[in-house]
Amino acid sequence: MIAPDKYTEQTLLATRAWTPSLLSIQTSRDPDFRFRPGQFARLGLATGDADPQIIWRAYSIVSAPAVGHLEFCSVLLPAGAFSNLLRNLPLGGSVFVEKAPYGFLTTERLVRGGDLWMIATGTGLAPFLSILEDSYCWSEYRNLVLVQSVRTEAELAYRASIEALMAAPPGHSGGARLTYLPIVTRELVPATLHARVPELVVSGELERAAGLALDPSTARVMLCGNPEMVTQTRAHLTMRGFAPSRRGIPGTLAVENYW
Numbered sequence: 439m440i441a442p443d444k445y446t447e448q449t450l451l452a453t454r455a456w457t458p459s460l461l462s463i464q465t466s467r468d469p470d471f472r473f474r475p476g477q478f479a480r481l482g483l484a485t486g487d488a489d490p491q492i493i494w495r496a497y498s499i500v501s502a503p504a505v506g507h508l509e510f511c512s513v514l515l516p517a518g519a520f521s522n523l524l525r526n527l528p529l530g531g532s533v534f535v536e537k538a539p540y541g542f543l544t545t546e547r548l549v550r551g552g553d554l555w556m557i558a559t560g561t562g563l564a565p566f567l568s569i570l571e572d573s574y575c576w577s578e579y580r581n582l583v584l585v586q587s588v589r590t591e592a593e594l595a596y597r598a599s600i601e602a603l604m605a606a607p608p609g610h611s612g613g614a615r616l617t618y619l620p621i622v623t624r625e626l627v628p629a630t631l632h633a634r635v636p637e638l639v640v641s642g643e644l645e646r647a648a649g650l651a652l653d654p655s656t657a658r659v660m661l662c663g664n665p666e667m668v669t670q671t672r673a674h675l676t677m678r679g680f681a682p683s684r685r686g687i688p689g690t691l692a693v694e695n696y697w
């Protein structure tokens with residue numbers, strides 16, 4: 439339960455269905471809602487009963503801070519309480535947004551410069567899109583590596599937007615080179631990798647595909663999405679010397695679990 443003075447009521451402006459179980463939405467944005475790329479918002483949807491309640495869930499913000507609307511990308515689970523409300527929400531419907539943004543999957547937590555690796559499963563891609571839409575990372579890092587692991591090719595959401603960013607980085611700030619490494623685990627798709635992230639880290643295949651070393655002296659890594667992927671990948675990276683930010687001292691690793 440969140441007190442009414444802690445959230446604003448926004449409007450559903452547009453949707454895009456990537457698959458029957460993957461939906462992007464755009465909502466209006468309160469002018470006072472400010473966030474850093476990589477953070478998440480708490481979204482609320484009202485149940486349709488006689489005594490409506492608001493169901494709240496965390497959602498990473500896809501859009502950049504400079505954009506006037508908010509964008510999110512959501513999984514639609516068959517039995518998910520929020521999924522079922524979102525699936526049936528009409529354009530113009532109400533989306534409640536908690537006034538405070540949350541989360542530490544932000545570049546401030548990381549040692550400056552070097553190569554930034556952003557590794558996602560499923561909708562864990564979302565915070566990395568906001569980071570990439572912002573010009574800061576393009577001027578700060580030498581290389582940007584975006585890894586997106588999904589089950590099927592159809593779930594490679596935002597692929598065209600990512601390729602557009604590679605061709606024309608925001609702000610024309612130049613500097614960084616973006617390498618995009620899609621992974622499709624349940625189909626054989628040309629020009630994509632075909633194994634889970636921890637396996638690709640251990641085998642060195644991810645580094646070979648990026649042409650860069652996963653070495654804490656040069657690399658900063660962000661992990662987001664499936665908690666098992668995060669735990670297993672983190673364990674391998676810890677053995678290589680990667681460590682999260684501690685007591686305000688930037689680290690080489692930042693993670694976010696979605697459940």
Ligand SMILES: Cc1cc2nc3c(=O)[nH]c(=O)nc-3n(C[C@H](O)[C@H](O)[C@H](O)COP(=O)(O)OP(=O)(O)OC[C@H]3O[C@@H](n4cnc5c(N)ncnc54)[C@H](O)[C@@H]3O)c2cc1C
Binds near residue numbers: 511518522560
């Ligand atoms: C910090 C944070 C940020 C998040 N950002 C996003 C986001 O940007 N997009 C998004 O779709 N979800 C995100 N989530 C998950 C989101 O809050 C909801 O749990 C999810 O959208 C499903 O809600 P639900 O009520 O339908 O099902 P729930 O009852 O919340 O979830 C049921 C089960 O579905 C699985 N599940 C939950 N979320 C996902 C997911 N994203 N992908 C695959 N399986 C999942 C888990 O096994 C979970 O136990 C985030 C969660 C956290 C903690």
Ligand SMILES: NC(=O)c1ccc[n+]([C@@H]2O[C@H](COP(=O)([O-])OP(=O)(O)OC[C@H]3O[C@@H](n4cnc5c(N)ncnc54)[C@H](OP(=O)(O)O)[C@@H]3O)[C@@H](O)[C@H]2O)c1
Binds near residue numbers: 635666
């Ligand atoms: N994706 C769909 O088409 C679909 C449709 C309806 C419902 N759902 C439900 O939605 C939920 C999530 O589906 P999702 O595909 O978005 O998320 P997901 O299960 O987290 O899968 C996304 C990616 O993460 C990989 N992954 C899973 N566990 C991993 C681990 N321990 N280590 C490394 N990588 C791992 C998956 O590989 P693997 O393929 O090897 O698991 C896949 O490439 C599930 O509950 C599912 O039943 C999904």
